[in-house]
Amino acid sequence: MSASIEIAGVSKVYDGGVRAVDAVAMDIRQGEFFSLLGPSGCGKTTTLRMIAGFETPSSGAIRVDGADITHVPAHKRDMGMVFQNYALFPHRTVAENVAFGLRMRGLDKATIAAKVKAALAMVELSGLEDRRPAQLSGGQQQRVALARAIVIAPRVLLCDEPLGALDKKLRQQMQFELKQLQKKLGLTLVFVTHDQEEALAMSDRIAVMNGGRVEQVGTPTEIYNQPTTRFVADFIGDTNIFRGERTAAGRSLDVGKGLILALPPTDAHGTGVLSVALRPEKIRIAPRTDAATTAGSSAHGIVENTNFLGGAVLYRVTLEGGHRVLVQQPNAGTSRLFVPGNGVTLEWTPADLVVLKD
Amino acid sequence: MSNAATTRPNGLALFILPSALLFALFFFLPIGLMALMSVLTGNPVVMPKVAFTTRHYGRMIGDPYYLEVIWTTIRIGLVTTLVALAIGYPLAHWMARIKSRTGHALLLMAVLAPMLTGIVVRTFAWMTLLSDKGVVNQTLISLGLIAQPLKLMYTETGIVVGLVHIYVPFMVLTLTGVIGRIDERLEQAAENLGASPLRAFLEVTLPLSLPGILAGSLLVFALAISAYVTPILLGGFQIMTLPILIYQQISANFNVGFAAALGIVLLVISLLLVIAYNRALGLVSGQRELQ
Numbered sequence: 001m002s003a004s005i006e007i008a009g010v011s012k013v014y015d016g017g018v019r020a021v022d023a024v025a026m027d028i029r030q031g032e033f034f035s036l037l038g039p040s041g042c043g044k045t046t047t048l049r050m051i052a053g054f055e056t057p058s059s060g061a062i063r064v065d066g067a068d069i070t071h072v073p074a075h076k077r078d079m080g081m082v083f084q085n086y087a088l089f090p091h092r093t094v095a096e097n098v099a100f101g102l103r104m105r106g107l108d109k110a111t112i113a114a115k116v117k118a119a120l121a122m123v124e125l126s127g128l129e130d131r132r133p134a135q136l137s138g139g140q141q142q143r144v145a146l147a148r149a150i151v152i153a154p155r156v157l158l159c160d161e162p163l164g165a166l167d168k169k170l171r172q173q174m175q176f177e178l179k180q181l182q183k184k185l186g187l188t189l190v191f192v193t194h195d196q197e198e199a200l201a202m203s204d205r206i207a208v209m210n211g212g213r214v215e216q217v218g219t220p221t222e223i224y225n226q227p228t229t230r231f232v233a234d235f236i237g238d239t240n241i242f243r244g245e246r247t248a249a250g251r252s253l254d255v256g257k258g259l260i261l262a263l264p265p266t267d268a269h270g271t272g273v274l275s276v277a278l279r280p281e282k283i284r285i286a287p288r289t290d291a292a293t294t295a296g297s298s299a300h301g302i303v304e305n306t307n308f309l310g311g312a313v314l315y316r317v318t319l320e321g322g323h324r325v326l327v328q329q330p331n332a333g334t335s336r337l338f339v340p341g342n343g344v345t346l347e348w349t350p351a352d353l354v355v356l357k358d
Numbered sequence: 359m360s361n362a363a364t365t366r367p368n369g370l371a372l373f374i375l376p377s378a379l380l381f382a383l384f385f386f387l388p389i390g391l392m393a394l395m396s397v398l399t400g401n402p403v404v405m406p407k408v409a410f411t412t413r414h415y416g417r418m419i420g421d422p423y424y425l426e427v428i429w430t431t432i433r434i435g436l437v438t439t440l441v442a443l444a445i446g447y448p449l450a451h452w453m454a455r456i457k458s459r460t461g462h463a464l465l466l467m468a469v470l471a472p473m474l475t476g477i478v479v480r481t482f483a484w485m486t487l488l489s490d491k492g493v494v495n496q497t498l499i500s501l502g503l504i505a506q507p508l509k510l511m512y513t514e515t516g517i518v519v520g521l522v523h524i525y526v527p528f529m530v531l532t533l534t535g536v537i538g539r540i541d542e543r544l545e546q547a548a549e550n551l552g553a554s555p556l557r558a559f560l561e562v563t564l565p566l567s568l569p570g571i572l573a574g575s576l577l578v579f580a581l582a583i584s585a586y587v588t589p590i591l592l593g594g595f596q597i598m599t600l601p602i603l604i605y606q607q608i609s610a611n612f613n614v615g616f617a618a619a620l621g622i623v624l625l626v627i628s629l630l631l632v633i634a635y636n637r638a639l640g641l642v643s644g645q646r647e648l649q
Contacts, residue, residue, distance in 0.1 A: 054546050074549040075558075087547040091565050091642075100561075101551035152551060 002188040003065045003155040004030040005051060010060030012046050012212075020046040022212035023060070028190060033182050035191045035199040038209035039235070044192045045160055047209070051190060052158050053077050064155060075104075080149030082162040086141045088133035094120070094144050095129035101152035119151035122181070139170045146178070150185065157182070157189045163198065175202055196236050200224060208232045230356045233277035238314070240283075240325050241356070243275045252296050257321030262296030262350040275356040280328035282352040285315060287336070288343035298347040301325070303338045313337060317344060389625070395618035414619035424603075428623060431599040434514055435583040438521040442529045442578045443571065445522065450533035450570075451563075455542065469527050477524055481591045484520045485511065488592070512594040520588040525581050529574040536570025537563065568642045576635050580628045600624050 005028040012021040021043040028034045036044035049055045051062060053074030061070045069077060080101075088097050095116050102112045120126050123143035133141055142162060149157055162178075163171045179202050182189045193199050199206050200220040208215045208223060208231070216223060216232045227233035233241060244255035246263075253261045253274055261276060293299055304324070305316035308331075315327045315338060327346060329335060338344055395401070399411045418424045453465045472480065487493045488510035495507035510516050540563055548558035586601040595602070600620055607617035 052546075052550060054549075073555075074546070075552050075554050077550075078552075079550065081547065081550045083543050083547060085541070085543065087541065087543040089544060089547070089562060100548065100553075104548075104552035104557070148547075148551070 002030050002186055004028060004188065005156060005190070006061075006063040006066075007047070007051070008061045008063065010047070010050060010057045010062060012043075012050060012055060013058040019212050021050070021057075024209075024212075024214050025060075026207050026214060026217055028188060030188055031186045033179065033189045033191065033202055033204045035193060035203040035206045036209055037193055037196060037199040037206050037235075039194055042209040043212040044194075044209050048158055048160055048190060048192045051156070052079055052081050078152075078154055079156045079158055080152060080154035081158040082142075082145045082149050082160065084161045084164060086133075086145040086162075088141055088144055088148070090133055093130050093132055094125065094136070097133065097144055098148045098151050100148065105152065115151055119147040122150075123147045123177075138165055139174065142166065142174060146181075150181070150187070155188070157187045159189065159191045161193055162191075164193075164195075171198075178202070200236070208235065210235070226354055227277060228357055230275050230277075233354065233356055238280050238326050238328070240278045240280065241275055242278070242323075243273065245273050246271050255323070257319075257323055259299060259319060259321050259323055260296055261353060264351045264353045264355065266351070267355055277354045277356055278348060278352060280314065280326040281312070281330070282348055283325065283327045284347045285317070285327050285329050285338065286345050286347070287338075288345050293345065294347070297350055298345060299323075299325075300343070300345055303340050303342045303344055306337065306339055308337075315344075317346060319346075392618045392621050395615055396622050398615055401614050411615075414616045417616065418619060418623070424620075427598045427600060427603050430514070430597065431583050431601075431624075432627065434517055434521070434589070434597075434599060435579045437514075437518050438525065438582040439575045439579045441518060441522045442526045443575060446526050446529035446533055446574065447571070450530045451537055453530070453534045454537035454540075469530050472523065473527055477587050478591075480524060481520050481588050484516070484523065484592060488516050488519065511592060512596045514593075514597055516592040517589050517597060517599075520592045521582050521585055524585075524588060525578045528577050528581065532574035532577060533567065533570045536573070537567050540566045565642070569639055572635050572638055572642075576631055579631060583627060584624060 007024055007026050007028075010021060010024050011019065013019050024043070024047055036047055038044045046055060050057050053069075053072065057070060061068050063069065064077075089100065092100070098116045098119055099112050102115055107115075116129075117126070120129065123146055125140060125143050125147065128136065128140065133144065136144065142165075145162070159178075163174050166174060175198060181187075191199070191202065200223070203220055205217060205219055206223050207217045210231045215229045216227065218226075223232060224236055227236060227239075230241060233239050242253065242255040242259075242261060244253045244261070246252070247254050247260065250270060252263055253276060255261060263276070288300055299319045299321075301317040301319040303315050304318050307314040307316075310331065312331050313329045315329065317325050317327055319325060325346065396414055397410050397412065398408045399405075399413075400408045402408045418428075449465070449469070453462060453469070456462050456465065485492070489495070490507040490509075490511070492510070494510060495504075498504045499507065510519075544562050544566070545555075545558045548562045549555060553561055583599075584601055585599075586605065589597060589599045590602055593599070593602075600623065604617045604620045604624075607613045607620065
């Protein structure tokens with residue numbers, strides 16, 4: 001039966017004072033696909049290893065279904081883990097690898113054989129029982145690692161960048177299969193990745209980590225549409241970040257170089273310095289008109305760079321005051337493509353601006 | 359692939375010439391001569407009339423004394439290897455897994471330091487420790503644990519102690535290399551699947567380190583059965599091993615032919631072991647490397 005995990009103010013300080021994980025707190029719900037997302041060195045893998053029991057927190061507690069497991073050794077935690085390099089036993093066959101956890105649980109031979117067969121069928125590897133890991137492709141090894149972890153019916157499945165070594169096509173296919181399997185089995189899955197697209201595509205919820213701390217926890221749409229910190233806005237997808245001071249009235253932001261941005265209506269008006277983010281696809285691009293721009297929600301500029309992405313076109317536009325802005329235009333096939341040097345007018349809706357904590 | 363590479367003339371192949379010459383002159387030639395001498399009635403350099411004979415080998419098989427010497431040599435080699443393995447494996451595992459660089463350097467120094475001292479010096483050191491009036495016996499007597507000194511010198515035990523001390527570094531260095539290449543995450547994967555740390559070691563690390571165990575054991579065994587100084591000094595000619603016997607046959611009895619035959623026996627024991635080693639390695643590695 002899948003379990004919930006509570007990480008309560010966990011820190012990990014290594015000898016020499018390096019704080020790999022700093023007061024991390026999060027609740028992972030039962031049956032949830034939960035991703036730890038962040039750049040390398042952000043503490044996501046250390047957090048996962050503490051959940052698995054390979055590292056002991058310096059402070060704080062980890063609870064599974066309410067029971068404190070902070071000091072329970074790894075082999076008594078009943079969690080499955082898929083390692084980054086799969087960590088398959090090279091001296092054992094595929095079937096022996098998958099059977100390992102069942103053997104440790106003292107099951108009888110017939111039960112083990114049946115369960116191994118079912119697990120291999122689930123990951124579509126039937127017929128490869130007697131191969132050794134070295135004789136398998138990367139994708140097949142990945143499936144063996146997955147089968148080995150799920151065959152023990154773990155309370156939690158932990159995955160440390162399991163798809164990192166696969167090429168793009170195969171990775172997408174495995175993302176889809178892993179997600180399906182997780183839903184089918186109702187597994188609580190903690191997934192570590194540095195690939196934001198992967199996290200957005202697969203997760204029920206994501207914890208974005210940076211410098212050992214959790215920046216934001218939320219659903220993929222929350223993380224993408226309402227990033228709360230500058231780091232999250234910058235790390236997830238392309239974005240334009242402006243920093244400036246509120247104008248006297250407090251309704252707009254003076255970001256310098258003659259550009260004033262109208263703040264979204266939801267903003268609690270006040271004073272002081274503020275950062276805001278605006279996604280490239282929220283900006284509309286049109287040929288330059290002679291009409292004056294609407295204060296706070298449009299600007300004139302010149303296309304500096306055109307990047308054709310297939311489904312969309314990404315422009316880098318230099319505004320008249322000197323700000324450089326990324327603009328993404330969907331490739332509908334009918335709209336005109338701008339080339340470097342074209343004069344353009346950009347327009348946006350103030351409500352699409354997201355106010356960030358620094 | 360390899361065929362194309364070997365058939366094409368390559369200037370770099372000339373670099374192997376010095377070592378090939380060295381091997382021919384100082385390895386194949388002496389061993390060939392030794393093999394030849396072992397089947398001749400005398401030394402052809404000093405004796406004009408020599409004939410082929412099998413009498414040296416016949417003498418060895420016919421006299422239980424020589425078989426006993428061969429068996430003693432092998433027994434000392436086996437015990438030395440097992441003790442070196444038992445002492446060396448935990449140390450090698452520690453060295454391979456230690457995180458701190460300083461710690462690793464200190465351990466490596468500790469393993470290598472004895473090798474900076476000559477074998478003779480180290481063996482004399484053991485004599486001062488193990489003799490009847492040595493440190494070990496005097497300490498035990500003064501503590502009242504024993505009344506009579508234990509017989510440590512001039513026994514196989516004494517020889518094994520000395521040999522283990524000298525050859526344990528070879529075991530440790532061979533094992534460290536192999537254990538260090540075993541991914542630590544394999545043990546973690548085993549623990550994650552429910553294996554206790556001991557079980558994870560037995561199921562994963564130990565079998566994967568078998569090539570190192572075999573290589574280290576082969577090395578230590580071959581060195582131990584051919585050791586000469588330590589068995590003489592710590593055995594005091596009371597324990598007879600093949601190398602001592604060979605030396606006696608040449609220097610005291612001037613029986614070069616018999617000495618050569620004994621040398622061939624020593625060589626054959628080592629060769630059989632190398633063959634067995636290759637077989638065993640093929641089995642434990644599941645023929646993977648051979649494909």
